[in-house]
Amino acid sequence: MKKDPSFQFKTTSLTRSTVAGKRVVIVGGTGGIGRAFSRELAGLGASVLVVGQTFRDTDIPSIEFWNADLSLMREAQRIADLLPAEELDLLIFTTGIFASPLRQETPEGIERDLAVSYLNRRVMLQSIAPRLGAGRSAGQFVPRVFLMGYPGGGQNGSYDDLNAERSYKAMPVHMNTVAGNEMLVLEGAKRWANASFYGLNPGLIKTNIRDNLLGQGSFKSRVLEGLIGLLTPTPQEYAKRIAPLFFAPELDGHSGAMFDRKGVAILPSSGLTDEHIGRFMAASDTVIQKANRAHH
Numbered sequence: 001m002k003k004d005p006s007f008q009f010k011t012t013s014l015t016r017s018t019v020a021g022k023r024v025v026i027v028g029g030t031g032g033i034g035r036a037f038s039r040e041l042a043g044l045g046a047s048v049l050v051v052g053q054t055f056r057d058t059d060i061p062s063i064e065f066w067n068a069d070l071s072l073m074r075e076a077q078r079i080a081d082l083l084p085a086e087e088l089d090l091l092i093f094t095t096g097i098f099a100s101p102l103r104q105e106t107p108e109g110i111e112r113d114l115a116v117s118y119l120n121r122r123v124m125l126q127s128i129a130p131r132l133g134a135g136r137s138a139g140q141f142v143p144r145v146f147l148m149g150y151p152g153g154g155q156n157g158s159y160d161d162l163n164a165e166r167s168y169k170a171m172p173v174h175m176n177t178v179a180g181n182e183m184l185v186l187e188g189a190k191r192w193a194n195a196s197f198y199g200l201n202p203g204l205i206k207t208n209i210r211d212n213l214l215g216q217g218s219f220k221s222r223v224l225e226g227l228i229g230l231l232t233p234t235p236q237e238y239a240k241r242i243a244p245l246f247f248a249p250e251l252d253g254h255s256g257a258m259f260d261r262k263g264v265a266i267l268p269s270s271g272l273t274d275e276h277i278g279r280f281m282a283a284s285d286t287v288i289q290k291a292n293r294a295h296h
């Protein structure tokens with residue numbers, strides 16, 4: 001990962017006066033890092049809506065929950081159509097899994113990791129992004145979209161067999177979701193000026209994300225997650241460190257920027273040219289259309 005020398009993010013704390021009353025949606029805010037963001041922002045007075053499958057924060061009245069299985073493109077479309085996009089200040093995507101050792105397929109015919117970690121975000125953005133900030137006047141806060149993944153790591157993805165129908169290997173499939181998310185940031189920044197788009201790379205954090213690969217509660221999982229837990233920040237520590245980014249004035253005018261686990265600006269992966277992004281997105285839309293056809 002290479003640092004982006006063009007600007008620095010210096011805001012180190014987030015105050016209640018900045019956050020209070022802000023409208024935040026966290027897709028994937030029910031668990032792991034997304035949940036840590038949700039609790040941090042709600043604690044500072046934001047009104048937060050989380051989308052996921054299992055709500056774990058019934059004790060916090062300012063966190064609202066919508067239930068959706070985002071492995072399904074139909075569900076992603078339903079949620080996107082219902083979200084009050086025009087009124088949002090902050091939209092964060094943290095939904096994700098890891099590809100399993102054997103290929104899994106959703107009822108809509110999509111490889112499961114591709115569907116959960118990447119394609120539902122594409123579906124949601126197509127519907128939400130054009131509506132973000134609609135009706136706001138100049139000088140008002142420009143809505144921000146943060147996509148969590150692993151940007152800046154040099155993954156370009158390969159669109160030839162995006163749905164892994166001809167051959168399947170967990171790592172390359174997961175790396176396609178990594179590349180896809182980085183491309184959503186770059187494409188979003190080019191395409192929509194009514195909102196700003198940013199990528200987040202958290203490094204390694206101990207959560208449930210690797211369960212699908214290692215087996216939930218397995219020996220391998222306990223050893224590896226134990227080690228990760230010893231060596232890396234908790235989701236709460238990471239959230240505290242990164243949350244100031246969400247509203248930092250330094251980010252204005254830098255749509256498309258990406259940040260490493262410490263909030264340092266990093267350069268995008270060098271292979272992500274406009275042409276490559278165009279082809280990858282076309283392949284993504286072909287898979288989404290296949291899912292839509294599964295309903296007819």
Ligand SMILES: NC(=O)c1ccc[n+]([C@@H]2O[C@H](COP(=O)([O-])OP(=O)(O)OC[C@H]3O[C@@H](n4cnc5c(N)ncnc54)[C@H](OP(=O)(O)O)[C@@H]3O)[C@@H](O)[C@H]2O)c1
Pocket residue numbers: 028029030031032033034035051052053054055068069070071093094095096097116117148149150202203204205206207208209210
């Ligand atoms: N942790 C790391 O080391 C690491 C490293 C690099 C990148 N990341 C990225 O960080 C993001 C957050 O990951 P995490 O580590 O916080 O993982 P996590 O603890 O497993 O949380 C994942 C979130 O996704 C939701 N989710 C999973 N399947 C879903 C489905 N079918 N429908 C709806 N929601 C679903 C979960 O909600 P429910 O529990 O309600 O199903 C949960 O809120 C991901 O984009 C991941 O790729 C993480």
